[in-house]
Amino acid sequence: MMTTKRSWSIRARVLTGMLLVVGLALLCAGAASFAVQRHELNERIDDSLSRTVQEFGVLTETGVDPRTLKRFEKAEDLLYTAMQRTLPSRHQGMLGLADGDVRWTAPEVVELRLEDDPEFLQWAQQSKTDSHIHLGTVTTEITTYRAVVVPVQLPEDPKSSAFVLAYDYHAEARANDRNISIFTAVGFLVMALAAGASWLVVNRTLEPIRRLQTTAHQISESDLSRRIEVTGNDEFAELTVTINEMLDRLEDSLKSQRQLLDDVGHELRTPVTIVSGHLELMDENDPEDVTQSKDIALDEMSRMSLLINDLVMLAKSNRTDFIQPAPTEVGALLDEILDKARGLGDRHWRIDYRCESTVTLDQTRITQAMLQLCANAMKFSSAGTRIGLGNEILRDGHGETLLRWWVSDNGVGIQPEDIERIFERFGRGKNSVRSDGSGLGLNIVSAIATAHGGSVWVDAEPGKGSTFYIDIPLTKRGTEV
Known part of the structure; x- marks a missing residue:
């Protein structure tokens, strides 16, 4: 159970990490795309308004009243002609103001009706009080506009008039936001696909580790013969080969250790038996028998000491400092x-x-x-x-x-x-x-x-x-x- 939990934990961490990386990449790409598109939207709207203002200026300086075939003498006529020649795009509206009142409006086919927004009209009327062109952003209860107010003053006409052209900024931005929504939807789809692909890759990547865990659980002190199957030729295959080689060395070492214990037990058992036997059979009242038993015991103890010293020497032979070249x-x-x-x-x-x-x-x-x-x-x-x-x-x-x-x-x-x-x-x-x-x-x-x-x-x-x-x-x- 603990192994399964660890395995799931590794998968969850890897999957979460990959999703975070993909999500962060998509977030950065989406934010950058949104900022670029919003900047391009602002530039496009301002550029469109500026071109309209320039065309209106050209008409004011060189235009001819189609009714009199002479230069314009009344600002209202100039506004009427300019509005007839201006075709508002979608989300765009226009007005003609004369003495602060709405004199001309856009055709009925134009969706954006500026005259229906009192707050915008108030802003436009306030903006035409001087002879300067006003380009700005206006927010009302209805929407947010990006608008330009162009004052019109002809020498022959004392009335103050103005040409007003505006974009519904929110409507234009919604079109831009639809692209971001599509990008977001595609991003979530990509993350879902990345999650599925990551799950498959993680499972495949962790397969050698699972086999290692299974083999490690099956290995016991009495059975060291189990080995991990080597598949592929990647780093995990090299790791598997290394672990199998380590298991080979471990098995050889344990076999050698068991053999050593068996051999040492056998070699020590004989002198211990000899010493014990002579001591048990020794006649304490016979000095010659005591001396003979003592000599035999000392001889066997000497051999045991030699054996122990040699065993210590062999144990040291596995150390890196066994030799000092x-x-x-x-x-x-x-x-x-x-x-x-x-x-x-x-x-x-x-x-x-x-x-x-x-x-x-x-x-x-x-x-x-x-x-x-x-x-x-x-x-x-x-x-x-x-x-x-x-x-x-x-x-x-x-x-x-x-x-x-x-x-x-x-x-x-x-x-x-x-x-x-x-x-x-x-x-x-x-x-x-x-x-x-x-x-x-x-x-x-x-x-x-x-x-x-x-x-x-x-x-x-x-x-x-x-x-x-x-x-x-x-x-x-x-x-x-």
């Missing part, structure tokens, strides 16, 4: 390892080959790994036999430069079926016995090699000896000088 003279380091190895036992210790180069590595860990290989060579070889150590820089079959270390002996060798097992935790070959150690030595060597970006392997033949190799790629971890 530094430029190291590998020839001098090999000499130091040889000097330490001589203290392990009576063998003919020698250096097969020495590389005189400086390489970046952790000399402490490399020394630990090489001494572990030397200790193994000691266990499975006879006194006085040869054990050789060496290192060299070479190229492998892939053309990569690597630093190779090795320890070789002439001991019992390794059976082919044991080669893979000996590098596993607590892995032992047929030639080994339980008392030889913790069974983690070669696993620690492998961890050290892996931490350097390399690997460990063995070339062995039963009855003729073994050679263990540690390969460290210089192109990845080390830097040859």
Whole structure:
């Protein structure tokens, strides 16, 4: 239920966000369109009124009275002729005023009847009191006008007259507003379509996340085999691949952890059983039996301590600071390892080959790994036999430069079926016995090699000896000088 709520919440947020963006874009576009159209409306009305005023002026200066075929002598005749020649457009009306009274009106076909609006007439009569042309906006109870009043005064006629032309601004604006209404309706339709498209896109986009949620719920501690189906080749597909790889690593880690717990439990159970058994059967009154039981207990405790130390070492191998690389003279380091190895036992210790180069590595860990290989060579070889150590820089079959270390002996060798097992935790070959150690030595060597970006392997033949190799790629971890 919580997952479903979260999923709906994500969809709602994404959908709301997209609708807000679309709505804001449409609002800005609509507001800009409204402002532009309203500005164009004002300019169109004023331009129409100005052209009419100019035509009236031309008629006043050059016009001829059609009845007398002479220049106009009376303002009323001039108004009559001007109004006959003026064809009002829709939402436009006109008047002719003489001595403050309405003398001429627009034809009956004209819808806008200015003479029926007393407030407008009062404004027009007040505006013609001087000789200036008045262009302005008038608001009455009926409507709002955009009007011009043109005073008419002829030298031969003492009467004051005026030509009045006006637009019903509200009616003109309503036509403009219809366009905005259409735009708004289309905008809501676009938002509805955007909402539907967004819903489909969000559903499709969230599908990998839903599959991830479903798979995550199905994964349990006992079943880590479930994986997310990879579809497409987009970023979500890459995310799915990454999560599947993470699940692979998690499954391997948990399997390794379980195996480690099983192995540790098995390895610790034996010394604990031995110690408990001897202590239970020990005769407290027999000094020799007490001494023997104590020695056995101390020996088993020593092995348990060795096992714990090796386990701690393996646990540290997963940390990023497990190795501390530094430029190291590998020839001098090999000499130091040889000097330490001589203290392990009576063998003919020698250096097969020495590389005189400086390489970046952790000399402490490399020394630990090489001494572990030397200790193994000691266990499975006879006194006085040869054990050789060496290192060299070479190229492998892939053309990569690597630093190779090795320890070789002439001991019992390794059976082919044991080669893979000996590098596993607590892995032992047929030639080994339980008392030889913790069974983690070669696993620690492998961890050290892996931490350097390399690997460990063995070339062995039963009855003729073994050679263990540690390969460290210089192109990845080390830097040859």
